[in-house]
Amino acid sequence: xxxxxxxxxxxxxxxxxxxxxxxxxxxxxxxxxxxxxxxxxxxxxxxxxxxxxxxxxxxxxxxxxxxxxxxxxxxxxxxxxxxxxxxxxxxxxxxxxxxxxxxxxxxxxxxxxxxxxxxxxxxxxxxxxxxxxxxxxxxxxxxxxxxxxxxxxxxxxxxxxxxxxxxxxxxxxxxxxxxxxxxxxxxxxxxxxxxxxxxxxxxxxxxxxxxxxxxxxxxxxxxxxxxxxxxxxxxxxxxxxxxxxxxxxxxxxxxxxxxxxxxxxxxxxxxxxxxxxxxxxxxxxxxxxxxxxxxxxxxxxxxxxxxxxxx
Ligand SMILES: NC(=O)c1ccc[n+]([C@@H]2O[C@H](COP(=O)([O-])OP(=O)(O)OC[C@H]3O[C@@H](n4cnc5c(N)ncnc54)[C@H](OP(=O)(O)O)[C@@H]3O)[C@@H](O)[C@H]2O)c1
Numbered sequence: 408x409x410x411x412x413x414x415x416x417x418x419x420x421x422x423x424x425x426x427x428x429x430x431x432x433x434x435x436x437x438x439x440x441x442x443x444x445x446x447x448x449x450x451x452x453x454x455x456x457x458x459x460x461x462x463x464x465x466x467x468x469x470x471x472x473x474x475x476x477x478x479x480x481x482x483x484x485x486x487x488x489x490x491x492x493x494x495x496x497x498x499x500x501x502x503x504x505x506x507x508x509x510x511x512x513x514x515x516x517x518x519x520x521x522x523x524x525x526x527x528x529x530x531x532x533x534x535x536x537x538x539x540x541x542x543x544x545x546x547x548x549x550x551x552x553x554x555x556x557x558x559x560x561x562x563x564x565x566x567x568x569x570x571x572x573x574x575x576x577x578x579x580x581x582x583x584x585x586x587x588x589x590x591x592x593x594x595x596x597x598x599x600x601x602x603x604x605x606x607x608x609x610x611x612x613x614x615x616x617x618x619x620x621x622x623x624x625x626x627x628x629x630x631x632x633x634x635x636x637x638x639x640x641x642x643x644x645x646x647x648x649x650x651x652x653x654x655x656x657x658x659x660x661x662x663x664x665x666x667x668x669x670x671x672x673x674x675x676x677x678x679x680x681x682x683x684x685x686x687x688x689x690x691x692x693x694x695x696x697x698x699x700x701x702x703x704x705x706x707x708x709x710x711x712x713x714x715x716x717x718x
Contacts (some may be wrong), residue, residue: 408631411472411520413437413459413511414480415447418587419526419580423480423624428452430628435472437465459507462514469518476631477515479525481507487595490681494555501559508563512570524630525567527577529616529642529691531560538614539646540689542579542638553679564638574636578627579691581618581642584709585716588620590656592717597660600653606666608673611650613683614690616642619712622704629702639696645708646690652709659713 410427414420415436424447427434434452437459438444444454455468459481469477483499508525515523532540533547546564550557567575584590591597599605618641626641653665674682697703706712 408476409433409435409472409474410631411435411437411469411474411477411515412480413478414482414526415452415454416440416443417480417482418583419620419623419627420480421587422585422620423478423627424450424452426624426628432631435468435474437468459503459510462510465510466514466517469514469520473518474515474520476522476524477511477520478627479508479511479523480627481511482526486589487598488589490684491678493678493680494553497556497559501556504559504563505566508566512566512573512575516570516572520573522574522576522631523567523570524576524578524627525563527564527567527579527638528560529579529581529640530688531557531564531579532689532691534683534687534689536689538612538689540640540691542640542695551679554683576630576634576636577638578623578630578641578696579638580623581616581640581691583620583623584617584712585620590617590717592660597662597717600657600660600665601662603663603666605653606668606673606676607649607653608670608682608685609667610670611648611685613685613688614646614648615652615684615688616640616646616691617652617709617712618642618704619706619716622706625705626696626700626702629700633701634696634699639700640691640693641696641702642691642693643704643706643708643712644693645710647709649685652713655710656713656717659717 436447447454457464481503533545547557
C-alpha cells in the first residue's frame with residue numbers, strides 16, 4: 408500500500424515507519440529537515456522536505472506520492488511539559504491540529520487518497536460523568552482557558568469528522584511511554600520523578616490511560632485497512648490513578664519514592680492543569696479498537712510494560 412506519513416520523525420513516527428516498511432508498504436515520510444530526510448531515506452522510504460503550512464508544497468508532495476492512506480502524526484510538544492504553561496506550550500501543536508490538519512486533509516483529497524488516519528488524544532474527553540470514556544462520549548469543547556489545547560483537539564476532530572471523499576479515523580492515543588518519549592528512562596518525566604518533583608496528590612482520583620509507543624504504532628498499522636471511519640481509543644487495558652502507576656514507575660527507574668502531598672499543594676505548585684490530571688482526568692476504554700481494528704496491545708498494562716521496557 409502507498410502510505411504518506413506526516414510526522415515520520417516524531418516520537419511515534421520513528422517507531423511507526425519501520426513497522427510500515429517491515430510490512431512492505433511503500434512509504435513517503437515528511438519532515439522539515441533535509442538531514443532528517445536523509446536519515447529517513449537510509450531506512451528505505453522516500454522522504455519529502457516540507458512544512459505543513461506550505462500548502463502548495465504539501466499538495467505537490469502528495470500528488471507525487473499518490474498515497475492510498477495518509478497518516479497524520481504532527482505535534483510540536485516540548486520534551487518537558489510544564490503544567491503551569493500547558494496552554495502556552497501547546498500553542499504550536501494547537502495550530503498543527505487545526506490549520507495543519509486542514510492542509511493535510513485538502514492535500515490528501517486532491518491526491519485521491521482513500522483513507523486518513525490522525526493522531527488524537529484520550530485526554531480530550533469532557534471530565535464529567537463516569538471514570539472511563541468510550542468513543543461516543545462528549546469531548547471537552549468548552550474547556551477553561553488553561554485547558555485551551557483541548558479545544559484544538561475538538562476542532563481537529565470536527566474537521567476530521569466532516570471530511571468528504573475520505574475514510575477518516577482518529578486514534579485517541581493514551582500517554583506514550585517507551586523509547587523517545589517523556590516517560591522513557593532518560594525522558595523529562597523520569598527526571599522529575601528522580602528529583603521527587605512529581606508528587607502524588609492525596610486521594611488522587613484522576614485516571615491516566617497509558618500506552619507503549621510501539622503499541623500505539625501497531626494500532627496505527629492495523630488502522631490502515633481495518634475499522635470503519637470514526638474515533639478509536641488506543642490505550643492500554645488498565646487506566647490508573649497516579650497513586651497506582653507512579654510508585655511502580657519510580658521503582659522501575661530506580662527513583663526515590665514519590666512524595667504524597669495534599670491536593671491543595673498540587674494546585675498551588677502545579678496550577679489547575681496539574682490538579683486536573685491528578686483529580687479530574689478520565690481514563691478510556693480500548694474495547695472498540697480491539698474489536699474493530701483487530702488490535703491488542705503487546706503491553707496490556709503499564710505494570711508489565713514499565714518493567715519490561717523501562718527497567
Ligand atoms: N499521546 C502522547 O502521549 C504523545 C503524543 C505526541 C507526542 N508526545 C510526547 O511529546 C514529546 C515530543 O514528541 P514528538 O517527538 O512526536 O514531537 P515533535 O518533536 O513535536 O515531532 C512531531 C513530528 O511533527 C513534525 N512536525 C512538527 N511541526 C511540523 C510542521 N510545521 N511541518 C511539518 N512537520 C512538522 C516533526 O517533523 P520534523 O521536526 O522532522 O520536521 C515530527 O515528525 C515526546 O515526549 C512525546 O512522547 C506524547
